[in-house]
Amino acid sequence: MTNPAAAALIARSNRLGADPKNTNYAGGNTSAKGVETDPVTGEPVELLWVKGSGGDLGTLTEPGLAVLRLDRMRSLVDVYPGIDREDEMVAAFDYCLHGKGGAAPSIDTAMHGLVDAAHVDHLHPDSGIAIATAADGEALTKEIFGDRVVWVPWRRPGFQLGLDIAEIKHRNPQAIGCILGGHGITAWGDTSEEAEAHSLMIIDTAADYIAENSRAEPFGPALEGYAALPPAERRARAAALAPTIRGIASADRPMVGHYTDSDEVLDFLAHAEHPRLAALGTSCPDHFLRTKVKPLVLDLPPTAPVEESLARLHDLAVAYREDYQAYYDRHATPDSPAIRGKDPLIVLVPGVGMFSFGKDKQTARVAGEFYVNAINVMRGAEGLSSYQPIDETEKFRIEYWALEEAKLQRMPKPKPLATRVALVTGAASGIGRATAQKLAAEGACVVIADLSLEKAQEAAREIGGADVAVGVQVDVSDEAAVQAAVDAAVLAFGGVDLVVNNAGLSLSRSLMETTEQDWDLQHDVMAKGSFLVAKATAKVMIEQQLGGDIVYISSKNAIFAGPNNVAYGAAKADQAHQVRLLAAELGEHGIKVNGVNPDGVVQGSGIFASGWGANRAAVYGVEEEDLGKFYAQRTILRREVLPDHIANAVFVLCGPELTHTTGLHIPVDAGVAAAFLR
Structure with a gap:
């Protein structure tokens, strides 16, 4: 169970870290001192709990604290070899740790352990750093705070800075904290509440003073012609x-x-x-x-x-x-x-x-x-x-x-697709959704593009927050809409590196039943849509000069001639040849273009759910709920093809293993001999 002092520390840290006026993300650190029973000796032992290296105050939890024996930590003063070797003291903190687990002690641990106060806060508020970086910061500190806050000249964080602040507090018993030149603030208190109040007093007092005394145009006069565009x-x-x-x-x-x-x-x-x-x-x-x-x-x-x-x-x-x-x-x-x-x-x-x-x-x-x-x-x-x-x-x-x-x-090895930005069309369901999830799991940032904005945003939320995935609306048959979606991707993540042309639909009709509108609709979405998306995103990739990948989700129907799908099969054949044409054209820019040819993917498919499944089931004389099993039985491997299988193929084409492969179509159909590539 958390020690009361540590519990108060976590609560205080979360409050301070939740407000950006107090400190930046992952910036600053806080501490508390308290007593626990040593499990070895049964005697009371004084401990220091301090935010560990790399943590964030606003989200700090108990595992994010380093826990040190205060007597051992303070004994380091006697072996401190001087400022030229003070980096060695960080490794020495490991010999002061108490118990198992916990975070690694940070460079600022000395500031907390050596200062004679039960609770210490070190923060990076904008108002405090403004005073700390002013040319006459020392005089301003005196004018704003009197003797309650003491100026500390710039010193790189470390053991010596901890000694400096401890000495300043000792020599200034009336002080509640200090301004660290060029750096930030430190405050202390006998209780957690007092330390927090002192921190906030320094932050708010500095902010109020700046607001009341600042010159009208601190950045100088307005530059003609440099105002913000609409x-x-x-x-x-x-x-x-x-x-x-x-x-x-x-x-x-x-x-x-x-x-x-x-x-x-x-x-x-x-x-x-x-x-x-x-x-x-x-x-x-x-x-x-x-x-x-x-x-x-x-x-x-x-x-x-x-x-x-x-x-x-x-x-x-x-x-x-x-x-x-x-x-x-x-x-x-x-x-x-x-x-x-x-x-x-x-x-x-x-x-x-x-x-x-x-x-x-x-x-x-x-x-x-x-x-x-x-x-x-x-x-x-x-x-x-x-x-x-x-x-x-x-x-x-x-x-x-x-x-x-x-x-x-010490940072973990990045995932295979780390730093890559993927745009997946038709990504709110079926193959597209599974592909977006796979790419994100392998480290990519993903833009979920779909005709339904609501469904696209829902799919993005399922993957993670806006730092991982965003949802955008797009009608891939509309050039302006495609450009708007690409612009949204660029503004969200900086650019585009990996594109999956997956948006599609199908109407299962015979030649005589297929209307001109049926033909145009399917070609607009799949043939024209893939062309528009490839054109807009290839422009971005060329400007970035980082290479890239474009993957077409085509179909075995691009090769296999099945009944009652003339418009769909022809559109898929168009997509399949776009792969070859663009691979030949874009290779000089380091852009690979490949395709995946699935068999019918029934599970989770928006196409099958919208009527295609019922029509295909009628063509083959099976119940619609058995269509996936039917497709599986006609394959060489007797396996049903699922969205994840297509997603895996996309990852392989874009991942680190096939860096020299372009113009390829990968069949993911469990083996349909009639669709073998020749």
Whole structure:
């Protein structure tokens, strides 16, 4: 059962972490000290519970706490070898752990264990960091808080910072906390409630002071021509720029993207000082570890021709990579980790918004949120004084810290389709739904495209939240609707890498019963629809320069001549030849085009449920509920084909094993000799 002190700590952490004004996602840490009985000696032992490495305060639970014996942790002071070797102290924390399980102690553990207070909070509020990064932050701290909050000059997180704060608290018994230069805040209390109240007092007092004393235009005067475009226009422009921007951010390794046009971003980019401030970079370590030290900023107004903006972005990307390499070369030592990539993680486009990137959608989204935090920090600091982040040398020391490198090395191996963005049509049921689920399970971000928006969104919710899957409406026979769906995919995840042309329908009718409307409908959805989707998505892939996959869900009927399906069979044959034609045309761009030829997939099929199943059952003289078994018995393997079998074939074609295969059709029909490929 959770110790009362630890229970209070978790509750406090969740409250603080739930409000973004208090700290950024996964930022900061909290602690509590209390007594438990040592199970070995039966004697009371004083413990420290502290949020472990990598956790998030808003969602913290007991397994996310590191639990240390306070006496052993404080005894480390006697063996501390000095600031030049303080990284060794992180490994020493492991020898202070109490009991089994729990999280790994973070670099900030000393700050909590050495400070003589029962409860300690370390947070990254925008208002607090604004004071911490102001050029005259120390004087502002004194003016705002008097002697209740003490200024601590910048020091990299670690054991020495813990010693510094402990000494400051000892010398300032009246103090409730401190402003950590360039970094954030720390507060303490004798009870959990008191520590929380002190944290909130510092945060709210700083915010109120900034609001009451800030100059009118902290980012300078408005730039003529740089105002935000109207919403529909800026989203259209964002979609037009996004594939190129994603390609720029993925030159070293593929990235998933996130787009935001928040008021904070648009306002920042509309004012004269944004180039200077962006070049200064972020300050709080949590920020620039997610965003890189500074963003790439397009230096053109939003009314510039799209082609001019795209060309300029490519030029800026070359300059950004050269600048980052020079930054690395200036500060790297023989012991530094290798350079991790020279591409920007934040790209700012005036009048349009911000594109942020990461190894997955959540990381990309959080990077964008952190840069919004940085904008708020800059606004506060510039409003009172001038923004002065920690210097470049210190940023490098943290970005290429051996402890950060070790944390990266401990991360789990990515799934096979990690960083890939998939668009699946007809994905709300049957083969499409199973395929979307399979691709997401293998690491892809998935766009569920379907004629029914409600069903598409339901299927996306079943897969996961918006960081994994989104649902969009599309009529694949309508070029404008297809482009809108592709634009939605690009804005959701940065681009498109993997397309599954699955949308289809069928009317089981003889030649004489098939009307012109029947023919047009089936060809519009499957032949024309696949062409429109392939065209729109191939354009994105070509602009990204990351290669890609297009998979057609065709049919054994593309080869096999069965009765009463002339329109369906002809449309499927059209799809099958599109695979060959596009494989030949798109190969120079690294885009593979392949197909899957299923037999009749009855289970979960929207086509079969809409009347096709009843008609085919009548043609073959069986009951509709026995149609799947009938199909199975006519195959060589005597097995029914299910949606998951098709999904597995799609994954194989797009996964890491068939990187050199294009123009192929894979039969997934349990063996229909008449449909063998010749």
